Amino acid sequence: MPSTHAPAHRERTTTIPTILARVLFLGAVLAVAAFSVPVMIQLQQWMWLSIVVLATIAIFALYSTKRFVPGKYLFPGTLFLVVFLITPIILTIGYSFTNFGDGTRGTKEQAIDSIVANSVQQSDDSTWYNLSVATQGDPVEGPFTLFLVDPGTGTVYQGDETAPVQEVPSGDVEVTSGFVTDADGYTILDAREVNTAYDTIQQLAVPITDSEAVRIQGANQAFEGSTVLSYDEASDTLTDSRSGEVYSVGTVGDTEYFVNADGERAFSQSWLQGVGLSNYERLFTNAGIAKQFGAAFVWTLVFSLGSVLLTFVVGFALALVLNDERVKGRRLYRSVLLMPYAVPGFISLLVWSNFYNRDFGLINETLGMHLNWMGDPTLAKAAVLLTNLWMGFPYMFIVSTGALQSIPSDVMEAARMDGASRLQTTIKVVTPLLLVAVAPLLVASFAFNFNNFNAIQLLTEGGPFLPGEYTRGGTDILISMIYRIAFGGSGADFGFASAVSVALFALTGVLAAIQFRFTTVLEDVN
Incomplete structure (x- = not known):
């Protein structure tokens, strides 16, 4: 079966x-x-x-x-x-172990090509072209291709830094008034876009032969010229055909460049190289930089600790008040107090930056004062802390409210029966029990504010700056100082900025470990 x-x-x-x-x-x-x-x-x-x-x-x-x-x-x-x-x-x-930055991003071969191409000189019989700039990528970053129209013959050419100039079949492009206005697979930049990317486009030199290239002159013209410099691979030198001067590779600082006979740097262009511990030596042994780093580190600690302390005290106090059942309309008050947390941070920072305007800012107008908030280092620091308090106390309010509601009511009743006042109950019973829950969040808040780039950059941009000082401003914390080193107006220095970032990473880890170790003391409060 x-x-x-x-x-x-x-x-x-x-x-x-x-x-x-x-x-x-x-x-x-x-x-x-x-x-x-x-x-x-x-x-x-x-x-x-x-x-x-x-x-x-x-x-x-x-x-x-x-x-x-x-x-x-x-x-x-x-x-x-x-x-x-x-x-x-x-x-x-x-x-952090390289010289990566402006003028040192590519290989040595790319640096040599750039130096030789930039030596193109115009002659009396140079051919001029009507220029249109195009790209297959980003209109600002490129890469860019040049479309050239010979005004005499109407012949169209194209080329870029990697591809020599070559003739373009007439059917592949559209020419209007002597300029290429459309090309298959390319976006032709308009005048505004060319102006935005002009600093990059101006450095282009499109090769024709080993000794000839096309250079840009203005926004819509280009000329054909001859290269003055030539590279000899056997001797690793550059030779100037006009003066006969020979440039060899030499070390200036910690970076190799082509130098003249006196050992002085002949061209700003270099290439990506390993520099060992040079960036770290510069950070810790250069007196000026070490002083700036130390000052930024001290202010970063003050900013982080001050932000955490102020926001926690205000948030905890408001949570205590609204945790009392005798307060009517608690839900409405809580909703209102959460509004700063609901507004995107970058909007709040930009709005507050206008509040501190010396002439027509809301704070000076309301209080009848004429304080230079953004021009005085002390006032600027106070402005940063005040603004961060406004943005941060709702978070601490939420955390404290949740922690307070998790504390058993019979614990507080027992303390009151033992004769403790409301203040004593709050300080000796409620606060220790609450810290058990929120201490890790306070550590996380400290780590966040230690690297709170937006609060500085959007409010004060790191300023005010002392005369002649561009690396660190009065309100710069370490992360904003690193940003200025990496992308500052004096030229990007990613290698050194990376070394400072590594030091900052180590500092943040050590401080967080110390704080977590201290929070273990609260484990006995149960």
Whole structure:
């Protein structure tokens, strides 16, 4: 007789939709890898190439079989951790040992090509062209391609820094009034866009031959000229054909440049090089920089601790008041107090920056004062703390309200029965119990304010600055000072900024560890 009992378990079967979904997913991963790997090899991005290859292998190993079930769930989070946290840290540390910055971003070959191309000189018989600038990428960053129209013959040419000038078939472009106005696959920049990117476009030199190139003159004209400098690979030198002067490679500071016979730097262009611990030596041994770093570090501590203390005291006090059941309309008051938290931070900062205007700001107008909030370092620091208090106390109010409501009421009643006043109950009973819950959040708030770039940049831009000082302003914290070093008007210095970032990362970790160690004292308050 056939059995009437159901089997103890049934083996799971893979359905056709599941198989199709898996095939599509793995196919998409393989397509992305096939596209990315050649590009990364061409760009010599070996770290990202390794990540892509290893991630692709891991995905196929995990998701093409029914095995490794825990790994299927752990892998996505691990991949994002590596890509968005660990890899940037590794890259920052790596750049801190280089001279990466303005004029030192590319390879030596690229630097030589740029120096030679920029030596193009106009002659009496130079050919002039009507110029149109185009791009297949970003209108500001490029890369840019030049479309040239010979006014005499109407012939159209195109070229860029990597591709020599070549004639363009008439059917591929549209010419209006002697200028190219449309080209297949390109976006022609208008006058405003050319003006925005002019500093970059002006440096372009499109080669024609080894000794001739096209340079831009103005926004819509270009000329054909001859290169004055030539490079000799055997001797690793540049020679000026006009003066006969020879430039060889020499070290200026911690970076190699082409120098003249006196060892002085002949060109601003250099190339990416390893400089060892030079950036760290500069940070800790240069008296001026060390002083600026120390002053910024002290103010960063004051700003972070002051912000946490002020916001917590105000938020906790308001939470205590509105936790009393005798207060009517508590929900309305709480909603009103949360409004600063609901407004986007960058909007609040920009609005408050107008409040501090010396001539027509709301604060001076209301109080009948004429204080130079943004021009005096002490007042500017007070303005930063006041604004951060406005933006931060609602968060502490929310946290304190939740913590207060979790404290058993019988604990406070017991304290009152023992003869404690309301103030004594709050200080000796409620506060320690509340700190048990909120202490880790206070540590996190300190770490956040330690790197609170927006509060400084959008409110004071790091100012006010002393005469002749451009690296650190009166309200600059370490992170905003690093930003100014990396992207300042005196030229980007990413290598040194990376070294300061590494030092800041270490400082933040040490301070957070110390604070977490102190919070363990509160574990006995239970």
